Amino acid sequence: MSNTGSNDPLGPIRGPKGEQGPIPVPGEGKPLPIPGIPGMPGSQGDKPQKPSAQPRPTQRPARKPGPGESDSAFDQRVRERIKAYPGTITYNDLIRKSKRDSAILIVLMVLLAAVFGASIGVIVSVIFGHAGDYAHSYMTGTTHRPADPKFDTATGGPSFFGSIAPILPAILIGGLVGLLVGGGASVWSFYGGANAILRMTHARRITKDDDPVLFNVCEEMAIAGGLPMPKIYIIDDDSLNAFATGRDPEHGVVAITRGLRAKLTRDELQGVMAHELAHIRHYDIRFSMLMATMVGLIVIVSDGFLRAMFYSGAGHRGGARVSTRGGGGGGGRGGGAAIAVIFVIAIILAVLSPIIARLLQMAYSRQREYLADAGAVELTRNPQGLASALSTLACDTAPQKETANRGTAHMYIVNPLKKMRSSGQRKSSAFCSHPPIDDRIARLLALLR
């Protein structure tokens, strides 16, 4: 049994003002958690009092190298990445940065939803609305013009609002149905989602008597964050992972695999628990659910819409009109050409929107991981614990098959499905729900300089 602070009456308080200044290095000069980086050359030339003079850690189990890479290759990458962060960086800087970036991503997502909605509106109005009829009448030479007060005579074509006015009810009803379905789904996941996830991952709730140390570590972190004590679940899986869920701190749940629980030291466990509590504290479950709902709606609407368009034949008719209009609608009929361009742009946007939405969602997810890492340091004031736990997680290569799937992958502390598949070199795909683990470790270690 180890304890983190029995000889230190102040525990984690290392200065008069916890909020300010760079984090004091806990136990000044403790070796870095990654074996193989004894002195972090390259980042210490200007600061002689670095931990470099210290002996290599002995209490930490040596990190096993991942498949296909040597231990030093991983450490080398971490060392390189640390240099990207300024020497004076604090966890408050990281928290501010991540919060700002995720706010920007939410705004972008809302904008995307608006653009997507407008695109669908344009497409619907061109295909099914009177805009098509106008084009049709130009093409066939008939003089039929529906009595539409909003017909814009000045430009010789229908105004945008005029053209969608007749099908507004359809759009509204469709939107309403979409909102109800999406809203119902999110209400369900809001109240019942946590239980469903815990069932899916075969997690079982434990009491303090089952694992007093785990409970104590978690409660210490809850105190540091001013949060109520979350429920603790154990996932019966030997792979290494952990996640948090629950709609608000009062319903917080932290789950950890049996394998990870057994492998970590108390300090590392503290880092992992702090990371999960930071997720709860930042309402990440709520926000990621919001993002998932928006992405889901966009995907469903886009998919259903495009399918309906191409299979019903409406697409062909619409396409024919558009092409004729575009080709022969010159002169006073310029409105037709404009509509054709807008129509094509709208279709492109409608097709691209789900992909862009997915990218935004993943970028958001990565920001929240960075935020939870920084938030964990805010609670523990010890970046080493989490960094060390992450390097242990990084070398776990066995993917979780039975207790994780694509739907739950984003919740875990590291991606349970493709652990270190990208060994060898760093792969930071825009479609990843998690940032590269070496960058996460580098950010944490940058705080120790």
Next chain:
Amino acid sequence: MPTGTVIAIIVLVLVVVIVLWAIMTYNRLIGKRVDCDNAWSQIDVQLKRRYDLIPNLVETVKGYATHERETLEAVIQARQQAINITSDAMHAAEKANAENQLTGALSRLFAVAEQYPDLKANDNFARLQEELASTENRIGFARQHFNDSVGRYEQSRMVFPASIIAGMFNFGQREYFTLEETAQREAPKVSFS
């Protein structure tokens, strides 16, 4: 619309916006001040937890370490001293000092316990040792949380333009939890003699 009416409407809207903002700012400041009070009382909760664990520990150790009367006495005495000091802002430093003494006495007790294999093998002792170690951490983290809360309050209180509201309604400064003398910052000496 006459210019007078337009100006009147603009002024009215501005007044409403400012009043709403003032109310929200006031409520936010109150919330953060309550957070500070709550965080402070959380420290006491953890200190109390330690007081409650100690008699149990003393009883357990007594049964095995019969020759360590002095060490046990020191723990009991330090505990009593710490309990006797009321926990408020006036006595914060004094209280912290007494708690420090208690931590030191406990460390010595656990160091002494190392010499008694039977005691170390006792489940109850192991459990109490874990609980007390965790309680030390909790006290530290509760103090950290208090300082974090004070930091947030101070920041909300001092930033412009919320500082205007803070000044009008007397949102005073909150002190961070600090240890006044350098001696208190050092970890208590543990002697293994």
